[in-house]
Amino acid sequence: MRLIPYLHLRKIVEEALKEDIGFGDITTESTIPEDMISRAVIIAKEEGILAGLPVAEEVFKLLDSKIEFKEFKKDGDEIKKGDVILEIKGKTKTILMGERTALNFLQRLSGIATYTKKCVDVVKPYGVKILDTRKTTPTLRIFEKYAVKIGGGENHRFGLYDMVLIKDNHIRAVGSIKEAIERVRERVSHVYKIEVEVTNLEELKEALESKADIVLLDNMDYDTLKEAVSIAKGKVMIEVSGNISLEDLEKIARLGVNFISIGKLTHSYKSLDLSLELL
Numbered sequence: 001m002r003l004i005p006y007l008h009l010r011k012i013v014e015e016a017l018k019e020d021i022g023f024g025d026i027t028t029e030s031t032i033p034e035d036m037i038s039r040a041v042i043i044a045k046e047e048g049i050l051a052g053l054p055v056a057e058e059v060f061k062l063l064d065s066k067i068e069f070k071e072f073k074k075d076g077d078e079i080k081k082g083d084v085i086l087e088i089k090g091k092t093k094t095i096l097m098g099e100r101t102a103l104n105f106l107q108r109l110s111g112i113a114t115y116t117k118k119c120v121d122v123v124k125p126y127g128v129k130i131l132d133t134r135k136t137t138p139t140l141r142i143f144e145k146y147a148v149k150i151g152g153g154e155n156h157r158f159g160l161y162d163m164v165l166i167k168d169n170h171i172r173a174v175g176s177i178k179e180a181i182e183r184v185r186e187r188v189s190h191v192y193k194i195e196v197e198v199t200n201l202e203e204l205k206e207a208l209e210s211k212a213d214i215v216l217l218d219n220m221d222y223d224t225l226k227e228a229v230s231i232a233k234g235k236v237m238i239e240v241s242g243n244i245s246l247e248d249l250e251k252i253a254r255l256g257v258n259f260i261s262i263g264k265l266t267h268s269y270k271s272l273d274l275s276l277e278l279l
Contacts, residue, residue, distance in 0.1 A: 013101075021097055038278050041279060042103070043276075051112065053073070055143060069086060071086055076113075106272075115265060129259050132261070136267070166212075178206060193214055198215055201231070215236050239257070
């Protein structure tokens with residue numbers, strides 16, 4: 001899980017365990033002997049792309065460093081209904097206490113990877129890259145963007161600190177696209193590309209005249225989008241965004257854009273159905 005620093009991974013998992021276990025699992029601790037050992041498996045209940053297996057394993061490791069794993073699948077693998085993903089051997093109490101937290105991570109990240117892969121497959125013949133957004137679960141962005149990468153997508157900016165993206169409210173605040181770009185150029189290093197969000201053809205032309213590096217064509221109807229691409233193509237890199245569904249992707253990709261960013265990858269995905277069963 002090279003994309004996520006271990007200390008960051010551990011911190012998030014520790015907080016998740018505190019949230020779920022609190023002062024202790026009163027049901028497990030009152031029914032399961034301390035020395036009972038069990039084996040369990042995590043099984044796929046539907047097909048999809050696996051993501052988050054190292055996160056799920058970290059849940060159990062933090063509860064008991066002696067727990068053992070046998071992996072049958074790895075992140076990025078296609079899984080189908082009935083596939084055994086992971087076998088776990090250790091204290092029964094550990095397995096039961098970590099079950100829900102581990103599955104929560106694994107199901108959600110696999111859901112993101114699965115939907116991302118569907119989007120990537122649609123646009124692949126056209127050389128278009130699928131991007132995520134900042135529409136992520138607070139504190140879980142690093143996991144969710146990791147899952148997008150596992151599904152074959154690419155990460156847009158991670159936060160407000162690593163890229164210049166002039167949006168509609170920036171433009172309203174300073175009065176124009178031209179003024180916003182000039183202010184950025186005065187204050188920000190030349191190594192940063194400047195992306196500008198535009199919602200109509202007039203704004204697009206102003207962004208091009210002001211020498212933006214990337215234009216984000218946001219929430220345009222298809223006819224306007226088509227004209228905008230014909231104006232901007234070959235002059236700047238083109239990103240398209242705004243309530244884009246799986247069904248919209250191919251016709252947009254055919255226009256010859258560079259990127260399509262989809263908030264749904266991380267805010268409206270469907271968790272993959274997985275379960276943990278004691279053997």
